Amino acid sequence: MNIFEEYIKQINSLILKKQQFLKLNNLNNFKGIVVESPPPEFNCDLSCNAALVLAKFNKTNPKELADKIKKLILNDLNDFDKIEIAGPGFLNLKLSNNSLITNINKILENEETYGKKQCSNTYNIEFVSANPTGPMHVGHCRGAVYGDVLANLLKFNGNKVTKEYYINDYGNQIKNFAKSVFLRIREIKYNEKFITKEDLYPGEYIIEISKKIIKSNKKEKFDKFDESIELIKKESLSHSMDLIKLDLKKLGIEHDNFFSETKLISNKLVDKAVNHLKKNNYVQEGYLEPPKGEKDKTWKKTKRLIFKSTLFGDDTDRAMQKDDGSWTYFANDVGYHMDKVNRNFEYLINVLGADHTGYTKRITAAVKALSENKVKLNCKVCQLVKLYKNGKPFKMSKRAGEFISVQDLLKEVDKDSIRFMMLNRSNDVELDFDFDKVLEKSKDNPVFYVQYSFARISSLFRTLNKDLKDKIDLDKKSFSLNENEIKILRKIFEWPKIIETASSKYEPHKIPYYLYELATLFHSYWSKGNEDLNFKFIENGKIKRTETLAIIVLVAIVIQRGMNILGVSLPDKM
RNA sequence: GCGCCUGUAGCUCAACUGGAUAGAGCGCUUGGCUACGGACCAGGAGGUUCUGGGUUCAAAUCCUAGCAGGCGCACCA
Known part of the structure; x- marks a missing residue:
């Protein structure tokens, strides 16, 4: 039940019925006519802009038209006590006591669904999708809450929503992750010193994971990385995902589906997607322009498969293959989104961090191409979260530049406050999160x-x-x-x-x-x-x-x- | 150089997606309440909505040209 919608229906059909009397040639399908709540200083319940909008299409005086509509409403609809014409021609309506009671009772009788907009669409919301190379940090938190609440909201309206997590468990970073675990295992088992290098992950959690792997593989010697890599990859990924799932659970978030990039590759979904696009000539072999701006001396002009994303609103076409012919990250993602399209979702939503702003156009273009414009992908970018303590920028990290983990955050602030505060800003504005404010028991919080x-x-x-x-x-x-x-x-x-x-x-x-x-x-x-x-x-x-x-x-x-x-x-x- | 986001009160942000006198919180200031549950409530001061141009009955909102800040701009993920 939505009181504005109910009365706009009544008013519109009344106007339609009396179109001749009102001398209106053009109703323009009532486009732009709304009933809404007026500013509080006009002591009335509802406000309608019908006269303003219709006067425009019929080139008449809005105030005179408003006066006619006012008389019609008072005559034909008995829900209103009083109507005033205000400003340029707004109709300000006051509900009668009887209609107030009726409307209050309607809400009381349908309290569980009050506010619900009856819908029945299918949605896939992909959110968090944090790299499985370590625990979640605060940056992920905002998108996590945003996606989860969006899902709740859409479900409340009766939609079918799948909450999805894309696991980037493929490629170089996972290899480096496994290598880090391997070296930690060597360190623990054989006392070989772990040397911090740029590509490696030094974190505490790596040691924990290593210990678990040693424990569950007592016979394994871990002599050569190449021989242990598959085992380490598999087990450390699973441990790492457990950490992430635990963090999410503490935030009150549970995904319905975890989609693995590795499985995507082994099921040849990328090849299928590329072939599909080839048929429509959206993918073809060619050359890309060198990147503009800073000159990159390593740039080589190489022939490769290219997705013509400019056909779908992107700024430049995108490479699907690397120099060695293997798929790019984007190509894999195209495969993933082909799968989403095939699963028959009507709406796709990707919740991304601010650092992925530049990525949205190409993947949106890809979904357009894959679904022949039938499936709508909406990429929602959450801007950065800045942490404060006592009004001062706050860093909990031991080493500069290191992210603060969700675990650290949860040690200080409860789930309720995190969730509420993460949503207390529009997603495309940077958000200041003050540890102290959030803990205060006052109007400040x-x-x-x-x-x-x-x-x-x-x-x-x-x-x-x-x-x-x-x-x-x-x-x-x-x-x-x-x-x-x-x-x-x-x-x-x-x-x-x-x-x-x-x-x-x-x-x-x-x-x-x-x-x-x-x-x-x-x-x-x-x-x-x-x-x-x-x-x-x-x-x-x-x-x-x-x-x-x-x-x-x-x-x-x-x-x-x-x-x-x-x-x-x-x-x-x- | 290009793309996306942002620019509104001293500060942090809203503004029903084009509506009426641009609103909240903090801070400043004046007063009230002290247990139906105290941690609140009421009032005051505070504005060229970044700038210029355009669209119309109506612009913070749309278009356009700039300015400033943030995030990006691989064959990484």
């Missing part, structure tokens, strides 16, 4: 502030000895809302719209912002009781007005739905 409002509500219900799910009967004769309640109710009406834009534009940050605003209105109402005893909710252990109870339950419902989608807990005592 939005997580706390929202949770606190729910704790207050829970406490209220304990005092009343009532349950949030108890039925509420609103009396039509005596029904009236005070100024605070009407403000809150109007905010509650906005919830479905927040869900709608957050999910259709992939902007989950709308939710924390909204919840914070809702919590503010509630805290404000609560405090009114301190100034004026008339505003106290309870008298002699009983609620004074049923209306208040209903409004508070609505707040609880929306905060629960919202925090549920964010994956943040909502304690009833704090």
Whole structure:
């Protein structure tokens, strides 16, 4: 149920019915006409721009048109008490008490699904996909939470969502990773000193993995790297992925599918994808231009397979093969995305870190080519996270430039705060994450502030000895809302719209912002009781007005739905 | 040189995707509350929305030319 959508339908069909009376030649399919919530200073519930939009297409005076529409609405629809024309021709509508009650009851009766937009599409969200050469660092955290909440959001609306992790377990970096483990094993077993080199991974976790491998392979001698490489690769990858999965679990994230790059190669998915593209002439042999900007002396002009991604909006065509004829990383990814397309997803979403900005065009182009434009791939880039402590840039690393791991972060900050704060910004803005702020129990800390409002509500219900799910009967004769309640109710009406834009534009940050605003209105109402005893909710252990109870339950419902989608807990005592 | 992102109050950011007098938090400042749950609430000051041009009833939002910052710009992954 979405109150704006319901009334725009009614208003539009009324206008259609009375098109001649309104002297409108062109309705332009009602494009751009919306009902929304007006700025608070216009004390009304809904606002509609129909006259403004239609006046434009019919070259008439918007205010006069607004006046006609106003009369029609008051005549034909009985949900409204009063309509005012404001500004250039906005219709500001005030709902009657009866329609307020009807709308409140609708929400109370469908509390589990309030805000849900009925959809049934299939989505694949690929996110995190951190290299399996080590544990997750903070940089991965933002994309992880973003992807997870996006999945929750789309699922809430009834879509089928597959959360996927692409494991880059192929290529040179994995070889170096295995080599590092091998050398650590030699170090432990034969006391050979581990020498730090550029390509090798020195981290503590490598030693842990090495120990585990020694333990599970007591007979193995680990004499030559070439002989042990397969065994080491397999086991260390599995240990490494376990570490990552554990981190994710602690953040409340679980993927549905892990897709291995190695399997992609062994199943010849790349060859299949390339052949598919060749048939359409999207891939052919050719030469690439040397990279512009800094001159690279090692550049050689070599004939190779090239994907014509410029046909699909990329800036330059892309190499599918290296000099030695093997596939590039991109070619493998094309194979992977061919598989996604074949699995019949309607929408693909890739959540990437800021360092992959330059990659999005080519893979988006590839999906267009692979699916003949039928499947939409949307690459969402999460900008950097900057860590602060006490307002100062913060580095926990022993050596400069080393990333702070998720484990380190989790030692200081709980999952709820991490999740909420990681979404408290639009994904394409850099995010400052302050360790101290996040731990504060104050208005400074939005997580706390929202949770606190729910704790207050829970406490209220304990005092009343009532349950949030108890039925509420609103009396039509005596029904009236005070100024605070009407403000809150109007905010509650906005919830479905927040869900709608957050999910259709992939902007989950709308939710924390909204919840914070809702919590503010509630805290404000609560405090009114301190100034004026008339505003106290309870008298002699009983609620004074049923209306208040209903409004508070609505707040609880929306905060629960919202925090549920964010994956943040909502304690009833704090 | 090229691409993507960003530029809004002193600071960190919103702005229903083209709507009405551009809003929050922090900081500054004035006051109130001290247990329906205290960790809050109310008010005040603070703006050329980076700059110039354009599109229209209407621009922070769209187009265009610049400026500034960030991230990238392999046959790495």
